Amino acid sequence: MLSLFSQEYRASWFRGVGAARRDVLAGMVGTFALIPEVIAFSFVAGVDPQVGLYASFVIGIVIAFAGGRPAMISGAAGSVALVVGALVQAHGLAYLLAATVLAGAFQIVFGLLKLDVLLRYVSRSVRTGFVNALAILIFSAQVPQMVGVDWHTWALIAAGLAIIYLLPRLTRAVPSPLVCIVVLTAITMAVPMPVHTIADLGRLPDGLPHLALPDVPFSLATLRIVFPYALAMAAVGLLESMMTATVVDDLTETASSKARECTGLGLANMAAGLFGGIAGCGMIGQTVGNVRYGGRGRLSTLTAGVFLLVVLVPLRPWVAQVPVAALVAIMIMVSVSTFSWGSLADLVRHPKVSSVVMLATVAVTVATHDLAAGVVVGVLLSGVFFAFKVTRLMDVSVGHDPGSDTRIYTVSGQVFFASADVFAQRFDLRETAPQVRIDLTRAHLWDVTAVAALEDVVARLRRHGTAVTVVGLNQASASLVDRHAPRVREGAGLAPALDPA
Structure with missing residues (x-):
């Protein structure tokens, strides 16, 4: 102070x-x-x-x-x-x-x-x-x-x-x-x-x-x-x-x-x-x-x-x-x-979601005569649009290593409560390959919802007799997994590589 x-x-x-x-x-x-x-x-x-x-x-x-x-x-x-x-x-x-x-x-x-x-x-x-x-x-x-x-x-x-x-x-x-x-x-x-x-x-x-x-x-x-x-x-x-x-x-x-x-x-x-x-x-x-x-x-x-x-x-x-x-x-x-008269021209230049947030803040505030209500609505809309945008940036690509007959799932982007369902849907849970490697080197797990989605995918694959290896967990993501889903890092063939946070 x-x-x-x-x-x-x-x-x-x-x-x-x-x-x-x-x-x-x-x-x-x-x-x-x-x-x-x-x-x-x-x-x-x-x-x-x-x-x-x-x-x-x-x-x-x-x-x-x-x-x-x-x-x-x-x-x-x-x-x-x-x-x-x-x-x-x-x-x-x-x-x-x-x-x-x-x-x-x-x-x-x-x-x-x-x-x-x-x-x-x-x-x-x-x-x-x-x-x-x-x-x-x-x-x-x-x-x-x-x-x-x-x-x-x-x-x-x-x-x-x-x-x-x-x-x-x-x-x-x-x-x-x-x-x-x-x-x-x-x-x-x-x-x-x-x-x-x-x-x-x-x-x-x-x-x-x-x-x-x-x-x-x-x-x-x-x-x-x-x-x-x-x-x-x-x-x-x-x-x-x-x-x-x-x-x-x-x-x-x-x-x-x-x-x-x-x-x-x-x-x-x-x-x-x-x-x-x-x-x-x-x-x-x-x-x-x-x-x-x-x-x-x-x-x-x-x-x-x-x-x-x-x-x-x-x-x-x-x-x-x-x-x-x-x-x-x-x-x-x-x-x-x-x-802010310049904001009228910005309605055309700025992304549509930004313009929607601005207009919604104005509309709610003017309709209710309550500045707090307008700001709350604007903040909520901003959060929803941000989550939707980040969800679209998350991707899971699938490859295959014929030498070891291993299916490789490479995850990139942010995995959190809004993208966890999309993450889980990208895996073939009836995988026929004897081994699966989930590479999280370019991904980050943000919350317990993301960890739960990973745990669910690993558990279902293992129930079908597939050996699952999780690699590339950064330090923060590994800490979350160890605290909330330790079984993800258990089992034969599991050798996670810990990258710096």
Whole structure:
């Protein structure tokens, strides 16, 4: 784990005056992008908006110090909110807070056990599908704010997009989304018009959060209630945070500590639960916006959390007047920049199975609004297609040595649970030759299913009076055979050659 006093950790905070200014401004943009989504996700979870906003404030500050991915913004996220709706409806907010604290504890354990390595099983096709699905969900979340409104809202959205995309051609001193918010707010305050503001999205907090233990009985009955929800929140939160961290790694061409991010998120969620907030995780839309507008260090993450508190309390009267159209324009920009447009051309260039995996990830995620479900389906499909491909690469050729009247079966490729049946079918179990040699020099036995298939072939041949010799086992395969099928290497004429592993 990265030390708090290491040179790399200090560098993630202090990168020069210019970098610090970019981090602060980008973090401020991330704060405004957080507010509408956090309020919406709070409604999904069935809790008051301030529960999600308090959580985002606490998580943002803790993760800035304890997280493993600089420039990543975390807060109350929709994927976690979807998990806990039933818990809140059945048992109330107090049990949600208890589940949040327990979920944080689970995440700390996951990080200490280095379970972040499971991310290696997520293929690039799944990651691309994850990003594209998220871009679609971000855009679709803005649609309700654009339906049933008058021309004033559409005009403000168009003006906001013009500022966001045209201002960088003149200057990049200030992030154009921040200018968009200030200009559109000034316009609506100077010229009153029938448009929605942040105040219409929900009641903003009017005080600071306070530390308190969840008001639930500390008993096994409570644990039985919150345990499944806590485990689900922990898993979904880690999955989304790991995927978001990987996206930032790609955007910034830097590496991050995924194990530290696991433990950091766990600490942040435990703190959120103790301060009256819901569990959260990495928010890819806000994170991508932060990175796109110059956020690279931990200061941008800290700014997003601290500025959220500043926005919610002292500046509450002014923030309440920010038009939703400004936020819609920002999120449309984030959606467009998040989508991997090159993946559309890759659908033709890449192998069909990769394209199917990517499209399936997108389809499931968009249909369920659950990022975890889409990733799980994508990973399963990737595994199935990989197993099928490796199975086709396994081959058994048959030859004959007339001098010794020996039938020779030469196996090449990987023999495991998916190819074991094909392996067994390639042998003539009614062999008429007095001797059979099974050459595994160019093969590898991966699991007990492969060993069982070999054992079955050898046993059946021997029952027909055929002398069977197994040669070419590498060290790893021989160890499996000796442990699970020792009779394969028994009997007259058996002289296996052990090749180096």
